[in-house]
C-alpha cells in the first residue's frame with residue numbers, strides 16, 4: 358500500500374466525492390485509524406483492517422474483503 362497522510366487523502370477523496378465534507382471525512386478517517394492502531398480486525402477474516410476502506414465502506418474490513426482484490430500495491434492507506 359501507498360502511505361498517505363489523512364489530510365492529503367481527504368483532499369483527493371473530496372475531489373471525487375463532492376458531496377462529502379472535508380471535516381467529516383477527516384474525523385471518520387481519524388477514528389478508524391485509531392481503531393486500527395488499537396488492533397481492530399476485519400469482520401470477515403480477522404486480519405488487520407484497511408483504515409481507508411473501513412472508514413468509507415462503513416464496516417471494519419481488510420483490503421481483500423472490502424475490495425475483493427488481492428493486489429493492494431496501487432491503493433492508499435493512511436498513517
Ligand SMILES: [Zn+2]
Pocket residue numbers: 399400401402403404418419420421422423
Ligand atoms: Zn478480511
